Amino acid sequence: MMNDVASVKPGGYFMYDSTKKLHAEYIRPDINYLGIPLMQMCNENYSDPRQRQLFKNIIYVGALSALLDIEFNVFEDLLAEQFKGKEKLIPSNIKALNLGIDYVKANFTYPLDIRVERRNLIGDSIMIDGNSACGLGAVYAGATVAAWYPITPSTSVVEAFSSYADEFRTDKITGKRNVAIVQAEDELAAIGMVIGANWNGARSFTATSGPGLSLMNEFLGLAYFAEVPAVLIDVQRTGPSTGMPTRTQQSDILEAAYASHGDTKHILLFPATPKECFDQTVDAFDLAEELQTPVIMLTDLDLGMNDHVSPPFQWDDNREYKRGKVLNAEMLEKMNRFGRYLDVDNDGIAYRTYPGTHPSKGSFFTRGTSRDEYAAYTEDGAAYKRNVDRLIKKWNTAKNMVPPPQLYQEKNQHKYGMFFFGTSQYAAEEAMDLLKEKKIGVDSIRIKAFPFNQTVEDFINSHEKVFVIEQNRDAQMKSLLMIEMGANPEKLISVLNYDGMPITADNIMNQISAHLSSAPKEAVAAI
Amino acid sequence: MTYIRPKFRHPELPKNKLGYSVDYYEGALSTLCAGCGHDSISAAIVKACFEMNIEPHRLAKLSGIGCSSKTPTYFLSNSHGFNSVHGRMPSVATGANLANRDLIYFGVSGDGDTASIGMGQFVHAIRRNLNMVYIVMNNGCYGLTKGQDSATADQGSKNKSGNVNLFESIDLASMAIELGATFVAQSFSGDKTQLLPLLKAAMKHPGFAFINVISPCVTFNNNVGSTKSYDYVREHIDATATVDFVPEMAEITTEYEEGTSKKVKMHDGSYIALSKLAQGWDPLNKLSAMNAIYHARMNSEFLTGLLYVNPDSQDLHHIIQTTDKPLNELTKAEICPGSAALKDINLGLR
Numbered sequence: 086m087m088n089d090v091a092s093v094k095p096g097g098y099f100m101y102d103s104t105k106k107l108h109a110e111y112i113r114p115d116i117n118y119l120g121i122p123l124m125q126m127c128n129e130n131y132s133d134p135r136q137r138q139l140f141k142n143i144i145y146v147g148a149l150s151a152l153l154d155i156e157f158n159v160f161e162d163l164l165a166e167q168f169k170g171k172e173k174l175i176p177s178n179i180k181a182l183n184l185g186i187d188y189v190k191a192n193f194t195y196p197l198d199i200r201v202e203r204r205n206l207i208g209d210s211i212m213i214d215g216n217s218a219c220g221l222g223a224v225y226a227g228a229t230v231a232a233w234y235p236i237t238p239s240t241s242v243v244e245a246f247s248s249y250a251d252e253f254r255t256d257k258i259t260g261k262r263n264v265a266i267v268q269a270e271d272e273l274a275a276i277g278m279v280i281g282a283n284w285n286g287a288r289s290f291t292a293t294s295g296p297g298l299s300l301m302n303e304f305l306g307l308a309y310f311a312e313v314p315a316v317l318i319d320v321q322r323t324g325p326s327t328g329m330p331t332r333t334q335q336s337d338i339l340e341a342a343y344a345s346h347g348d349t350k351h352i353l354l355f356p357a358t359p360k361e362c363f364d365q366t367v368d369a370f371d372l373a374e375e376l377q378t379p380v381i382m383l384t385d386l387d388l389g390m391n392d393h394v395s396p397p398f399q400w401d402d403n404r405e406y407k408r409g410k411v412l413n414a415e416m417l418e419k420m421n422r423f424g425r426y427l428d429v430d431n432d433g434i435a436y437r438t439y440p441g442t443h444p445s446k447g448s449f450f451t452r453g454t455s456r457d458e459y460a461a462y463t464e465d466g467a468a469y470k471r472n473v474d475r476l477i478k479k480w481n482t483a484k485n486m487v488p489p490p491q492l493y494q495e496k497n498q499h500k501y502g503m504f505f506f507g508t509s510q511y512a513a514e515e516a517m518d519l520l521k522e523k524k525i526g527v528d529s530i531r532i533k534a535f536p537f538n539q540t541v542e543d544f545i546n547s548h549e550k551v552f553v554i555e556q557n558r559d560a561q562m563k564s565l566l567m568i569e570m571g572a573n574p575e576k577l578i579s580v581l582n583y584d585g586m587p588i589t590a591d592n593i594m595n596q597i598s599a600h601l602s603s604a605p606k607e608a609v610a611a612i
Numbered sequence: 613m614t615y616i617r618p619k620f621r622h623p624e625l626p627k628n629k630l631g632y633s634v635d636y637y638e639g640a641l642s643t644l645c646a647g648c649g650h651d652s653i654s655a656a657i658v659k660a661c662f663e664m665n666i667e668p669h670r671l672a673k674l675s676g677i678g679c680s681s682k683t684p685t686y687f688l689s690n691s692h693g694f695n696s697v698h699g700r701m702p703s704v705a706t707g708a709n710l711a712n713r714d715l716i717y718f719g720v721s722g723d724g725d726t727a728s729i730g731m732g733q734f735v736h737a738i739r740r741n742l743n744m745v746y747i748v749m750n751n752g753c754y755g756l757t758k759g760q761d762s763a764t765a766d767q768g769s770k771n772k773s774g775n776v777n778l779f780e781s782i783d784l785a786s787m788a789i790e791l792g793a794t795f796v797a798q799s800f801s802g803d804k805t806q807l808l809p810l811l812k813a814a815m816k817h818p819g820f821a822f823i824n825v826i827s828p829c830v831t832f833n834n835n836v837g838s839t840k841s842y843d844y845v846r847e848h849i850d851a852t853a854t855v856d857f858v859p860e861m862a863e864i865t866t867e868y869e870e871g872t873s874k875k876v877k878m879h880d881g882s883y884i885a886l887s888k889l890a891q892g893w894d895p896l897n898k899l900s901a902m903n904a905i906y907h908a909r910m911n912s913e914f915l916t917g918l919l920y921v922n923p924d925s926q927d928l929h930h931i932i933q934t935t936d937k938p939l940n941e942l943t944k945a946e947i948c949p950g951s952a953a954l955k956d957i958n959l960g961l962r
Contacts, residue, residue, distance in 0.1 A: 211961035221957065227947045229939035230710045232703075253949040261935040263947050265710040270736040274703040277696070277733070281707025284694060285672070285715075286940035289707060303697050397958040400951040406944055439940065440672045440692035440708070441715050448669055450685065452695040462685070 086111060098152075098197065100145070119193060121148050126184055131177075140181040147185025154196035156203065157182075211359070211397050215388035216292075218359035219318050220245025221398070222366025223290055224253055227406050228316070230289035231266045232278035234297060237330045238386040239320035242292035272297035276304040276315065283314040284451060286411070286439035288370050290316035295324045295337050298344065298381075305379050306345025307453045309476075312426075312435070314373035314409070317381045318366070320389035323585045332585025333386035335507055336557035341381045342535060342565060348473060352483055353535035354382040357510040359395035362388065365533070368488060371407040376483050377437060385556070387587045388508045410436045417443040425449045425460040426472060433479030480536060487534035490541055493517065499526040502548035503597075506532045506562065508587060509554045515590035516597070525601070527552075537570055545572050552597055554580040556588050629665040637662045639686040649801030649827030649842075650680055650749045654687045656804050657718070660811035661688060664859065671716040672708055676701040676730060679756055680722030680749035680827075691718075699730025702737035705744050706928075712938040713929050716815055717744035723764040724754050727782045738791045741819040743927035745811070748784060748822075749801070751829035752840035759832030770837030785919055786905045788822045789898055794925035795821035796901070797918045800845055801828070806916060809857035813884045813918065816857075819925035826914060839912070850908050852893055852917035853886035876921055886918060895921050 086101075087110070093099050095115040101107060103120025112118075123144055127137040150160065160182055168174045189195050219242045223231070233243040247266050254263040269275040275291045282289035293301065298319050308315045321337045323329035341353055352372055354365045365382055373380040410430075417423060417438060423446055426435045438447040449460035457468045505513040510531055520527050530544045545551055545566065555562045560579040566572040580596045582588035625633035637658045642651050661671065668690035675681035677698035684693045696704045705719050726734045726748050737746070752765040764784065765777045788796045795817040799807045807825065814821035826845050828834050834841045839848075853874070859882045876884040876895060886895060893904040901920040908915035935942075 209958070209962075211958050213961045225948055225954070227942075227944060229942060229947065230707060232707065253953065254947065256935070261933050263935050263939070263942055265929075265932060265934045265939060267706065267710065267740070267932070269703065270732050273700060274706070274733050274736065277700045277703025278707035278710070280696075281674075281694070281704035281709075282711040282939075283707070284704070285708040285711035287707075287711030289711070304700065307697050397961075398954050400948075400954045402951050439712075441670050441712065444667060444669050445690060448690050448692050450693040450695060452693075453697060454695065 090116075098199075100148070102141070119148075119152070121145070121185070121188055121192075126188065130180070130184060136177070140177070140184075143178055143181035144185040144188075147182035148189045149185070150182065151186040151189035151195050152193065152197050154200040154202075157186075207394055209397050210394050212392050212394050213359045214241070214390055214392050215356065215359050215362040215384050216241040216320060216390060217245040218362035218395070218398070219292065219366045219382070219384065219389075220247075221249050222363040223316075223370075224249045225363070225400055226288060226367040226370040228288045228290050228370065229264050230278070230282035230287045231264070231291065232269050232275040232282075232289070233267075233291050234269050234272045234275045234293065236272075236294045236297050238322055238390045239292040239294045239297070239318065241390065242318055242320065272300040273304065276301040276308075276317065279315050279317070280304060280308050280313050283308075283373070284440075288316075288374070288406075290318065290366075290370070292318040292320065294320050294322050294330075295340070296327065298337055298340055302345045305351065306347060306349050308379045309345065309349045309351065310347070311451050311453055312377040312437070312476075313451065314370075314377055315379040316366075316369045316373050317379060318369075319381055319383050321383060321385040323386075323583075329585045331386070333508070333587055334556050334583060334585060335383070335385055335509070336559075336561065336583070337383060338555075338557070338561040339559075339564060341383055344379075344381075350480065350536075352376065352378060352380045352487060354380065354488065355506040355533055355535075356382065356384055356388065357507055357531065357533075359388070359393050360398060361533070363398050365488065367404075372483070372486060374409040374411075375407050375486065376434065376479060377409060378479070378483075383507065385508055410434055412436050412438040412442070412447060414443045417446040420446065422459070423447050423449070424458045426456065426475070427458045428475050428478070432482045433475050433477070434482060435475075484536045484538045487536065487538070489534075489538060490530050490532040490544070492540070492544070493529035493531075497528045497544060497547045499528045500549045501525075501527045502544060502551040503527050503529040503554065504532070504544070504551050504562075504566075505529075505554040507556075509556060512588045512590045512593055513554055516593040519590060519594050520597070525597075527597075535565065535569075537566070541566075542570050545570065545576070548576070550576050550578055550600075552578050552580050552593075552600070554588065554593060556582050558583045628662055630667065632662070634658065634662045636690065637666075637668060637688055639684070639689045642683075642686040644679060644682065644686075645829075645831045647830040648679070649751065649825075649829070650683050651686065652801040652804065653747065653749055653807065653825055653827060654683050656807045656811055657687045659804075660808055660815070663808075664812050664815060666716065666815070670714070671718055673718045673720065674701050674705045674708065675720045676722075676725040677756075678722040678725045678754070679751075679829075680720055681725055683720055683749070684718075688718075699725050699728070700733055701725070702730065702733035702742070702746075706737060706740065706742055709742055709744060709928070710934070711940045713743070713934070713936075714938050717742075718815075719744050719746045721746065721748050723748060723750045723752060723762040723784075727763040727784060735787075735791055738788055738793045738820050738822070740928045741792070741794055741925060741931065743819055743929070745814040745817075745821045745823070748824045749827040750784070750824055750840070751827050751833055752781075752838065753829050753833040755829050755832055759829070764840075765833075766839040769839040770835065772832050772835050772838075774837075783905065783909065784824045785822070785915075786902055788824075789901055789905075789920050793822050793920070794819040794922040795918075796920045797821075797823045798914070798916045799823060799825045800849055800914070800916060801825055802842065802846065803849075803916070806851065806855055809855045809884070810918060812857040812859070813855075813878070813921075816859075816878050816880065816882055817921070817925065818879050819922075819927045845914060848913050850890070850911075850913040850915050852890040852895070852904060852915060852919060855918055856885040858883050858885055876918075876923055878923060884918060884921070890915070890917075895919065896923070
């Protein structure tokens with residue numbers, strides 16, 4: 086509780102359960118205290134021990150609603166939604182809310198000078214969590230096989246996929262489903278199933294979090310090297326190891342980018358909103374199949390599990406699934422000889438075919454061992470080198486296929502740049518406004534994917550210093566910029582947050598200001 | 613040892629119903645040690661697929677890592693193959709099968725690949741009754757890494773270096789029955805007469821068909837003191853029954869003495885004919901199968917044949933109610949809810 090008291094801004098309010106007297110060490114002269122005897126009120130009004138415990142929170146919410154002047158019918162609507170099907174629980178909750186409200190009315194001056202006001206600024210926005218948006222995106226993307234292993238905070242991705250599949254993929258008469266969802270025995274099996282299904286021409290995905298991603302490394306290397314599509318949604322939580330499973334972070338970046346032994350790299354996507362979770366999930370399937378490689382979407386706990394206001398989902402009925410270079414029976418029939426790993430189009434992407442397509446042409450061996458252009462096993466160094474060099478050519482092709490970054494200005498004009506991705510967007514955009522108020526000019530870029538394309542490189546090159554905002558300790562994105570683009574580490578100034586809570590605009594401002602104030606005077610004046 | 617296999621084939625090799633001769637079912641030249649039991653199993657697979665008129669491209673062969681997992685290269689060149697990672701073939705096979713239920717899935721694994729690193733995936737593929745043939749080429753040792761004991765090596769048996777295996781061995785067949793496998797058989801790589809009908813029946817079985825084949829490692833585990841050597845197995849083999857597989861509509865070619873024969877009908881009308889040798893054993897009864905296996909083990913015998921079968925087996929697709937059409941053939945119209953549905957979803961999230 087000491088931390089809670091310390092976190093209140095001067096002049097702010099601290100609400101507490103006053104059943105027992107607050108110890109002197111919790112008293113700060115510069116903040117206001119609002120004591121409500123929650124435990125006592127519960128004991129007086131409820132006899133069931135469980136209810137005595139549970140309704141403390143509801144009484145608190147009731148008190149808050151009076152203090153902040155929140156419309157009561159909002160709560161009634163929420164309760165009706167929450168207890169749909171269990172309506173008998175509603176009256177006791179209403180009673181608890183009123184206990185809180187009545188206490189405030191009798192004991193405090195209310196409402197406070199800070200209050201909540203109904204606004205109508207959201208337009209047609211929706212409110213949903215990122216995991217549900219990913220699950221829905223997978224339905225629209227045409228995913229038919231999902232394999233997963235439960236892990237916080239990603240569990241609700243496949244659960245959402247499953248419940249949307251109940252609605253949209255189940256024959257109402259026969260009960261048969263246009264989808265197969267398997268809860269695997271572990272993450273190794275989950276990604277193995279995804280690879281098997283994609284190899285066989287079904288769109289398949291898995292969802293996991295850091296520890297699961299670690300387990301999936303070996304298979305990701307196989308999919309990269311054997312060139313099998315796979316979609317993996319990694320809802321990042323605070324690592325390393327078990328870390329803080331219920332807290333957020335962006336700390337799987339390097340793990341995901343280079344998952345598996347040997348020379349490997351993977352396509353990454355960084356959604357920032359539920360709408361982007363939906364859109365990028367669909368993109369992920371297209372990219373995985375077009376590039377015949379794993380695509381890892383890096384969301385995080387904050388985006389995945391919390392409801393966010395988001396632009397509404399959109400779907401273009403003319404959008405076709407991009408299944409990539411897949412040969413059907415007629416195409417195979419016309420060919421003299423099929424070479425699974427031949428770079429026919431000079432873009433590094435070879436043609437594949439699904440098992441069972443043609444009676445005598447097209448069969449090949451998919452393997453994690455080295456092979457020649459015709460998929461025959463070889464330990465010939467030259468053939469190996471040709472193959473891995475082609476994979477780099479494919480990687481370069483990917484640079485212009487992944488979602489491009491978002492630039493916040495028509496033209497880069499300032500000396501300083503701000504670089505961010507994923508859920509740091511919310512705080513970074515707020516920081517942009519704060520910087521503007523302080524008349525500090527900064528250009529901004531939000532990247533949505535890895536590999537980085539030319540726009541990212543140009544952004545870094547055209548600024549003297551770039552603040553790289555990320556939610557991990559080791560500045561993993563900065564490392565990636567250095568490794569992949571040879572960016573000069575001295576011009577990349579890290580703005581980090583890794584305490585498990587989403588980064589805030591204040592935090593960004595403080596770190597940027599600290600850097601600016603320590604920079605030479607002339608330099609600051611020039612920005 | 614390198615040699616070129618002659619391309620010449622007798623022009624009048626017999627052809628099967630599809631018009632293919634047996635060489636159409638062969639694979640690349642084996643690079644395993646001469647005399648390896650695995651090559652005999654590969655040959656039996658080739659013959660079984662030829663005789664069963666299998667379209668090679670409608671069969672997918674999958675494996676993990678190890679000597680056994682190399683064999684899919686040595687049979688069915690016209691089938692797609694997937695040589696995955698060590699111990700993980702079951703998950704890849706699961707995904708592949710979910711994507712297209714219409715192919716035959718043929719998984720090849722070894723005792724290391726299954727009983728050690730891949731135990732978890734093996735167990736769960738059984739639980740799900742995945743429709744596949746799962747062969748373990750079981751030689752009790754790690755051949756590729758030069759002869760370490762595997763988890764199926766019998767306690768007290770000696771490996772080539774003379775070291776005695778100190779640990780209890782894992783009996784895959786009884787474990788598979790215990791876990792709910794719906795088809796469990798054992799055989800010996802040197803007994804093609806028995807292996808062939810077992811392979812045929814396994815391919816017809818609608819569910820997880822497990823065949824544990826003792827396949828001696830001529831290089832690392834064929835010494836005196838090994839319980840997986842040719843000599844030891846030949847001396848200690850104990851067959852439950854003679855096995856014959858009779859495809860649908862085919863004439864019954866084998867006759868059995870009254871009272872000792874058993875016919876197990878398969879879902880498509882074909883059947884397995886067994887002529888019982890073991891006393892008090894019934895292939896439809898789990899308990900008697902377990903009894904027979906334990907009994908044989910107590911006598912240091914290796915029980916072969918079809919140990920247990922559940923002819924009413926229903927596979928994973930049936931359990932999770934996937935649609936009849938292979939999932940990889942579904943079109944956008946069948947699986948994408950479209951913009952109108954999304955508008956409704958948006959309204960529900962306002």
